[in-house]
Amino acid sequence: NYRGITLLSCIGKLFTSVLNSRLYSYLTNENILGNEQAGFRPKHSTLDHIFALHILSKSYIDQNKQLFCAFVDYSKAFDFIDRTYLWQKLIASDINGKVFDVIKSMYENAKSHVSFKNTLSNQFPCEVGVRQGENLSPLLFAIYLNDFNTFLSERYNGLSNTTESISNELHIYLQIFCLLYADDTLVLAESAIELQKALDSLHTYCNKWALNINIDKTKVIIFSKGRIRRFKSFKLGDNSIDVVDDYVYLGTTFNYNGTFNKAKAKQALQARKASYSLITRIKQLNLTLEVSIELFERLIIPILLYGSEIWGFECPKQLQAMFNKTMRKFLKLHKFTPMCMINGELGLKDISEYIENRMMNFWYNIATGIENKVSSVLYKWIKVLHDQNKYKSAWIEKVKTTLDITEMPNLFHDTTSVNKSCFKNNIKVRLEDVYAKRWSDSVFNNGA
Template sequence: SLITTFAKIFEKTIKKRLVNYLEKYNIISEYQFGFKEAKSTEDALLRLTTQIHQAINNKKPALCIFVDLAKAFDTVSHVELSRLLGEIGIRGKPLSLFESYLTKRLQCVKIGNSFSDFKEVDYGVPQGTVLGPLFFNIYINDLFKLQTKGSVVGFADDTALFYSGENWEVLKKVVEEDFTLVLNWFSSRVLTVNLDKTHFIPFTAYRSNLPDYTFLTVMNNNLPIQIRLVEFVKYLGIYIDPHLKWEKHLHYITKKIRSMLPTFKRLVSILTLEQLKMLYYALVECHITYGLTIWGGAASVHAHALEIIQKHLIKIIFKKPYLYSSDSLFDETKFFDLNKLFCFKVLAKQYKRRDELKPIDHDYSTRHRETSFQVPKPRTAKFTKSYYYLGPKMYNLLPEDIKSCKSYTSFKKRLKIFLNENTKQDISNLLNSMQYILKSYLK
């Protein structure tokens, strides 16, 4: 929708009040991560992959259905949304205001120089507006309250349902019954599931432990339909595979960054060093760091190609020979290699989540009890590469003066200095849980 500047200001004022109301009474599910302050796609991915890692660590079969909704924002019923607003306590004049905002919007179709008749729009939240996404969150919120045996993770209309059980056959039966219930719920809200693009992935540490079935049979409008098993799914921009190896995703990032090499080769003789560094952060490092807390623990054999491309690009920017020492390159430029970027992102995320995490609980008093967190017990090697394990493990090993930073900005600043003061081997030891004697830069 194209709206006036005044309308945007008015909507932002209304949105602020509506958000305050929703947060005050905890109306929107904590597992809906879309369009919420201080929440991101990474938080949704962390929630989902943490559950998968926990199941694999406990050696239980796990399965996830990734739901594709067809034109979700365009099929929101105004009548149903009005009813839901009333249910959460928005009545009287505020409800009338929202109803007038949604209704009596007209649209037409233009083909060449011809226009169709105007028709009133009875469905859909206005896209491109300030309030539209918030209304969608309210509309889909009851999905997270369904009495299912699995858990729902969502970012707006990108929805995933996670299940874990004792064995594959029991899990199959549970998921089929549950997803039939979910499909009925979507139908009741006039939301259409794109069944051709809705798939499931089983998760296990070993290939030999995969289930012997390749589809799930669920009922949709009293008709049996099949949900197919796939080798990987792209969810919120990350390719997820059954063994969380991240090979497909690393190949995707490497290919994207490799395509930028010719551009940087041309620009190196035109732009200044500072401009090239800005381009690197904007066009390259943003792709590397997106979702890094989720896939950063991938085996080095899968990450090797990405590491080579990253080094090649940095050498181009700083006009270094192709065979120039990589260790010297990162020491001189102060750019972070893949491992240091992973450490930085994991520790920064851990700092932001420190208020919601459980501190170490001893029977005796410890000096730094409040700034250290319980580390889950690993039962598999794969679990030791997950954020759920590495986050508290690495954070506990940070110098106390860094952990006690009062703001996120100062924490990141000190953390960058700290990581720059440690060698590549120090960081490797930290990630591999070998030895944790790192240099302290403060006296």
């Protein structure tokens, strides 16, 4: 399972970086790149689509409806793009002239080597795919898949109920058929029949544009309040697609019932493994306590809390327990040593403080960011429903509560009074004050 890496000169990398920037600006200004694509785009991240799927799945579950989702895995998508089709899609996107000629010339007569045990093979032609690790490749792949959403829209209804509700509440017309993050593809439907239509369309699209799907890794989740028992598998061509209870989407585990218990367990396990490796390395290098704590915050916390911007409204008890156990082991303390004492001595933060800080910064980004971004539209939609008592979102409620305890409740309805850097600093400082008070209370209670 080896993949080639593109080796370019520094000047070549600089050139493709400039070309990528100019091409992206053109696609954005001309509104060519679909909003469903969030991969490798400025002011977009995996969190946007994780949030979008959470909001969509919970809205259907809480209405006693089902949301059918197919998680599609392509087989080495970047490596097997048909370049002839890629040139067609570039031209169809009005990318022509000198820019087109430059991109095409980069791939003409492309050759590769294989290096193995200090031996270098002869050159051989490389006639398919886009270059791995090259600045322009993600955008070229996004252009290659850019017509997928339109292709689906001509063959099934997508999330028509959500489209209607958003249109009624926000007067914004947002059709949702799929969510794309580079080659990570999620197809959504409101019924089994509709999802099968979507999968049939996906099969047709892949055959037309020479894309290969990894059947073993492509799965379906039916989001619902209760487990769907004995549901027959879906078909993708002649192959069956299994219905599963959970799936790791963009690094976060989604469960059919909308809870994130498995997501938190996964992050805790990964963080535990990473922390043991770090502790071993710290001992080998005989690092100081201050440096060790800094390494924990920079290396372990991001692993432990990946995706907490979305699932952080749920109780982080198991994550706090994992962190507490790890810190006691590292410091060689008794397992019943109060964490409030350890936190006070070392200046450690409570896991909940990290989570709330991350949640609030993500909230500010989608509340004030690109207006037509899928995550931003879905946030505004669910906020309106929440304000009108038509729907209660635990995520929205957590945001409101955090703004209340940090004495910034007015920001929930009006974010124009503070810029991003100011908000980021304010929320950090005010959360520190809140948790300092809680720490003081816990010390008093432990002392009592």
